[in-house]
Amino acid sequence: MLPLEEGPEPNDNELYEHHKVVASKGQEPLRVDKFLMNFIENATRNKIQQAAKNGNIQVNGAVVKQNYKVKADDEVRVLFEHPPHEYLLVPEDIPLDIVYEDDVLLVVNKPAGMVVHPGHGNYSGTLINALLHHTKNLPTNSNERPGLVHRIDKDTSGLLVIAKTEEAMTHLSKQFFDKTSEREYVALVWGNVEAEEGTIEGHVGRHPKNRLEMHVFPEGEQGKEAVTHYKVLERLGYVTLVSCKLETGRTHQIRVHMKHIGHTLFNDERYGGEKILKGTTFTKYKQFVENAFKILPRQALHAKTLGFIHPVTGEMMRFDSEIPEDIASCIAKWKQYAQHSQ
DSSP: OOOOEEEEEEETTEEEEEEEEEOOTTOOOEEHHHHHHTTSTTOOHHHHHHHHHTTOEEETTEEOOTTOEEOTTOEEEEEEEOOOHHHHTOOOOOOOOEEEEOSSEEEEEEOTTOOSSOBTTBOSSOHHHHHHHHSSSOOBOTTSOBTBSOOOOTTOEEEEEEEOSHHHHHHHHHHHHTTOSEEEEEEEEESOOOSSEEEEEOEEEEOSSOTTSEEEETTOSSSBOOEEEEEEEEEOSSEEEEEEEESSOOTTHHHHHHHHTTOOBTTOGGGTTTSOOSSOOOHHHHHHHHHHHHHSOSOOEEEEEEEEEOTTTOOEEEEEOOOOHHHHHHHHHHHHHHHHTO
């Protein structure tokens, strides 16, 4: 599978978001609208079908309808209207939970549900929009994203460091690249994790058939090196509370690594954790889990601690954040269940 290309492309004086996907050699015939749903995050089927009606889906250079069946090696292109690029980086007065700030950096505690940077389907209300309102003239990283040294998923909560100067951006980015920063997450995962602690190694890259998912390539034949160290914090019957320390920072790393060892994150819809993966067949148990899903309507993952060397003072800085209410309530519910079922 060739990489997905994204970027604004002018057409009839409008700006469009442009995606190109080349189907793999093993691609079974599949309707183009369903095929694109696997590759473009936040694109609804309705939006894809509208693009087809507008003549904005092409396969091998020819316009196709939504019921066209994609075959092996087909080159699929789709165009979506979206606001011009300058509108994507508009300062917005959105409250920020600032844990620390000085002249060169700030540390924020991002709530679950907040997207880190604008993109397809999320043109406003992002952390970047809030940061641009809070701080003028943020430096950009190699992807032209203001202030960002690292990021966490929309439905993951927790700590992020933001660079306010070019020097801080360079210094902090190097720490993340050199694996000298400290990042610890807390996760609730399905199943009883047998070992008290362990290390998961396995290259992480885009899933060959579903580009919205990441995949572990244990032999390292694809993807990038990824290392996660985990430790059991508490066993709660059919779920386990674990601490995960990142040595590398790949997209969805903890989510895909824990699934790889058979312990998908609780309520992680992208990786199948929104199903009952462990437990009994009793109706009461099913009801209990459904209620736990309602309490925690996202993956059970929180970026709890963050450590790095200050770019100017050279001091080692460490920050810790409380486990948010939704995860804490879900853990409490499982604790109660585990005690009653003993």
